[in-house]
Amino acid sequence: MVLVPMLNLLALSLSDPARVSEVRGLTVFPKGFSLVNYRVLLANPLFMRSILNSVYITVVGTALNLLVTSMAAFALTRPKLPFKRFFMVLIVVVMILEPPLVAEYLVVKKIGLMNSLWAVILYKTVNVYYLIILMRYFEEIPPSLIEAAQVDGASNMTVLKNIVLPLSKPALATLGLFYGVFHWNEYFRASIYLTDPMKYPLQLILRQFVVLDDTASLIGSGALFSYDEAAQLSYDALQASTIVVAILPVLIVYPLILKYYARGVMEGGVKE
Amino acid sequence: MPALARKRDWTLLILLVPALAYFLVYHIIPIGGMTMAFQDYRIIGKSPFVGLKHFKMLFASPAFLQVLVNTLIISFMKIVLFFPLPIIFALMLNEVRNSLLRKFIQSTTYLPHFLSWVVIAGIWIAFLSPSSGGINQLRGIFGLPPRDYMTDKSAIRWVLFASETWRSLGWDSIIYMAALASISPSLYESADLDGAGAFQKMRFITLPELLPTMVTVFILNMGFFLNAGFDQVFNMMNDSVISVVDILDTYVYRIGLLNMQYSFSTAASLFKGVIGLVLILAAHQGSRKITGKGLW
Numbered sequence: 001m002v003l004v005p006m007l008n009l010l011a012l013s014l015s016d017p018a019r020v021s022e023v024r025g026l027t028v029f030p031k032g033f034s035l036v037n038y039r040v041l042l043a044n045p046l047f048m049r050s051i052l053n054s055v056y057i058t059v060v061g062t063a064l065n066l067l068v069t070s071m072a073a074f075a076l077t078r079p080k081l082p083f084k085r086f087f088m089v090l091i092v093v094v095m096i097l098e099p100p101l102v103a104e105y106l107v108v109k110k111i112g113l114m115n116s117l118w119a120v121i122l123y124k125t126v127n128v129y130y131l132i133i134l135m136r137y138f139e140e141i142p143p144s145l146i147e148a149a150q151v152d153g154a155s156n157m158t159v160l161k162n163i164v165l166p167l168s169k170p171a172l173a174t175l176g177l178f179y180g181v182f183h184w185n186e187y188f189r190a191s192i193y194l195t196d197p198m199k200y201p202l203q204l205i206l207r208q209f210v211v212l213d214d215t216a217s218l219i220g221s222g223a224l225f226s227y228d229e230a231a232q233l234s235y236d237a238l239q240a241s242t243i244v245v246a247i248l249p250v251l252i253v254y255p256l257i258l259k260y261y262a263r264g265v266m267e268g269g270v271k272e
Numbered sequence: 273m274p275a276l277a278r279k280r281d282w283t284l285l286i287l288l289v290p291a292l293a294y295f296l297v298y299h300i301i302p303i304g305g306m307t308m309a310f311q312d313y314r315i316i317g318k319s320p321f322v323g324l325k326h327f328k329m330l331f332a333s334p335a336f337l338q339v340l341v342n343t344l345i346i347s348f349m350k351i352v353l354f355f356p357l358p359i360i361f362a363l364m365l366n367e368v369r370n371s372l373l374r375k376f377i378q379s380t381t382y383l384p385h386f387l388s389w390v391v392i393a394g395i396w397i398a399f400l401s402p403s404s405g406g407i408n409q410l411r412g413i414f415g416l417p418p419r420d421y422m423t424d425k426s427a428i429r430w431v432l433f434a435s436e437t438w439r440s441l442g443w444d445s446i447i448y449m450a451a452l453a454s455i456s457p458s459l460y461e462s463a464d465l466d467g468a469g470a471f472q473k474m475r476f477i478t479l480p481e482l483l484p485t486m487v488t489v490f491i492l493n494m495g496f497f498l499n500a501g502f503d504q505v506f507n508m509m510n511d512s513v514i515s516v517v518d519i520l521d522t523y524v525y526r527i528g529l530l531n532m533q534y535s536f537s538t539a540a541s542l543f544k545g546v547i548g549l550v551l552i553l554a555a556h557q558g559s560r561k562i563t564g565k566g567l568w
Contacts, residue, residue: 103306185386
């Protein structure tokens with residue numbers, strides 16, 4: 001039940017264009033074999049650009065997530081942190097109060113991030129649920145290890161970098177994977193903050209092309225017709241190929257997710 | 273050294289600065305922006321205070337009341353009707369003794385949880401397509417005429433329910449699988465000695481042992497009753513069915529960012545925020561009382 005609809009799209013995307021009409025809704029193997037759909041997509045500048053944008057947003061975003069979240073989790077788990085109670089209340093407030101969409105939009109606009117990839121990258125820099133999971137993990141690290149380093153004069157940043165982070169690799173890997181999948185899948189903030197189509201991430205192109213069925217946005221950009229086969233290509237098969245490309249990176253990291261998740265790092269944690 | 277331990281370390285604040293800056297821009301200042309709901313927002317110049325004008329407009333608007341009804345119906349389907357499914361799935365999966373088969377089922381059913389709703393909508397639109405979709409091919413085999421579910425007002429909410437199930441059935445069963453794994457085998461052994469049948473073991477051991485988990489999951493989900501799943505609805509709705517699937521969050525988006533009625537949209541957000549807050553706090557208290565574990 002889970003696999004058939006996905007395999008069907010894969011089959012459709014790989015089928016020989018001349019035999020696409022033989023692919024029915026329950027077909028799971030391609031009819032003939034051809035990569036022409038993918039060649040056409042890759043030759044499209046808008047599509048290629050969107051893949052690069054998505055990779056950029058995902059890589060920079062995830063690195064920033066891990067850095068900022070672990071710095072905050074470290075500070076928040078230190079007994080010596082000033083105003084600790086105030087910060088903990090602040091976190092709960094952030095967790096349960098959802099700001100109005102319009103208000104967020106106006107703030108992002110006011111600080112000049114409109115049509116900037118940073119508006120998308122910075123969204124959810126700190127996921128409060130993940131922050132709490134990391135805090136619980138950091139609390140498990142024996143305080144004696146940290147105190148010993150501090151007696152030797154190590155700064156907070158050094159302790160975090162040389163002691164806490166190396167001991168937290170499984171937790172960081174898990175959160176990194178979850179943050180990474182989140183960035184790769186994000187489309188909504190991109191749709192409200194980005195105005196230049198050349199900055200769109202893949203998910204947004206996919207939404208226009210497949211969900212809104214706006215074929216002109218992709219087909220319109222001439223590159224497509226440089227192929228002789230283009231005339232006989234089916235939109236359905238091209239749409240299927242776009243979906244496959246969007247799923248592929250998730251499939252690649254999925255075994256890692258299963259592996260780390262199975263280790264029970266997130267026990268009793270993550271909602272969403 | 274208790275005195276030393278209690279001494280404040282101000283340099284720790286430096287580590288918090290980036291996270292605080294993020295919270296400030298994306299959460300705290302926008303929360304302050306809720307005051308817009310009581311003003312006529314103007315981009316240039318001072319926004320005049322208008323009291324409850326936008327809230328009165330909101331409750332007088334038939335569109336808003338329909339949106340509210342849609343939200344409640346869709347949430348009811350996705351929280352209450354859906355609720356037993358992962359439990360049943362976990363119980364069935366637990367009976368699969370072949371560990372390879374079980375791993376295969378688990379890894380395939382968890383997968384959709386990691387796909388975006390854009391992708392899932394794409395998959396479902398193709399699968400439900402009246403001309404080439406798998407479901408209508410099946411209907412054809414049974415001699416039924418093709419049906420266009422995506423544009424059918426009487427079907428679309430069930431499409432939301434089915435696709436939510438497709439996405440979450442496996443993932444949401446994990447918590448129950450963990451609870452099942454933690455039931456002590458000795459309970460079943462002594463039941464066997466007493467000559468209990470499979471049904472009795474289910475009724476008197478398995479279900480009571482799962483009850484705390486069920487209660488926690490249910491209560492916590494109730495806290496998010498007004499959400500109803502923006503990304504799903506946003507990607508699966510179209511002009512033919514908008515009247516039955518438009519929910520609070522899609523409404524807020526449309527009137528706010530597409531029609532640029534900033535203050536009116538914020539009033540709708542604030543309404544949802546206040547009720548949502550009450551629900552979440554109630555869920556937190558309820559969960560704490562019954563299971564000793566809250567949301568935070």
